[in-house]
Amino acid sequence: MSEIEIPLVGGRITAGVVRVGDTVRRPISADRWNVHDLLRELENIGFEGTPRFLGIDERNREILSFLPGDVPPDLDHFSDVQLRSAASLLRRFHDATAQSPLARQQNAEVICHNDWGPPNAVFYEDLPFGLIDFDTIAPGLRLWDLGYSAFAWLDLGNPEYTGAEQVRRLSVFAEGYGLSTCSPAQIAAYAVARQTALASSGRMNGKTDMEDWAASAAHWTIINVTEKLLPTGYFIDTDF
Template identity: 35%
Template sequence: MIQDGEEIPLLGGDVTEGLVRVGDTVRRPPGERADLVRDVLRHLEKVGFEGAPRYLGVDSTGREALTYVEGEVAGRPRPRWIADEDRMVSVARLLRAYDDAVEGFGLPENLPPPIEPPGLPDLNDPPELVGHQDVTPENVVFRDGRAYALIDFDLARPVSRCREVVNLMLWWAPFGDDADLDPLLRGLDRARRCRLLADVYGLPETDRRRLMELAIGLNERAWHTMKYRAETLGGGWQRMWSEGVGDQIRNRQDWLEANADALTTALLSGRS
């Protein structure tokens, strides 16, 4: 039985509210695809993947109960190590391990549709596995200077491996104009960092050639989806939109288009 106890608020997330720690567990309200998250976490436990919390059930108030993963998380303000390349590549290594572990779960059918506006263009990107799709600094737990676990699987969904790497690069290269980045992430060699992430993940050449086109398409969809969620869901989505996330996405679109050729060249450097 899941025990109740003293609740310690957990801060730092952009959207999910009401996260608390109770002893060695985390309690959180169910997300939009709670059944999928539950089944994915149970699969990861079954196959022995260590880099994710364990799903424990539902507590007396209807919240999900997960194991609390000890370690460092890069909240805000960002820690001084946020741009460290060794930590960055350890995130790529962890994401690859997760994707390999979850691949055997397969592609579930009859999922509830994502909360996004109708009529978004097809990206011609068939799914291969249930990706995490939210590998932000807040959602990676570090131990001893390396990425140890992924948390917050609320945005998990069927995607391609290339789309997983786009999300990885979005946060850890990172994508975007320096003016919109944290001061500790400005002035970095983004081409080099993208190449390192792709190499450590083991992204094949075919995906490297199409990665920037996919990144640009996903970024365009993100603007429409963020606006739609702000209007229909409110809460943290509306707060982020009011704080200017739409303008940041538009600025990032300009940056992606201006740097697409250089980043693709770096991704393919040394490959025939």
């Protein structure tokens, strides 16, 4: 008797992802050798917080270990404790990938998740403990990843927050990451860069809603956050 397949929901789940027993089956739409190699490396060094790659099934789907917990439906309002936890988990992921072959080949600081936000987090006992969805991993800078992560976790650009409150929350996020070279001001600058890059991507791909949302978020972040944190005359390169 074949095992029951349970469609997974929550976050922005890739179409066709299902749970089978204690595993997740995920359709493969592109070459995934880099993802599989990274997951194997993380398993070998004992990193907790990512699923284990278990192989390919008869329907050419990835077999991953299932991380028990809950995935938020989308961006939401998160507590200081949750923000610190999310940033701390990203720091541990970065530290674990810094010496990976893929990072070393590109002379990169770390492997960036590039989509570390609530929809790709597994929560357990109300705190993020697992990272999922590695479609966008690439060698890069810690701050490049932190900029997007702050944008996503703090919902930078959401006018429900005041600028002062987002500056405070950004300091909480930076504290959770815990690296002095990644200050709130630097993370804010890279958040604007990531917002601007997302707007450019939306424009190039004809996704006007994405373009308008990301451009509006970048404008809000510059006015309400970066101008409060960065020295007068500091230039943010938003040409992506």
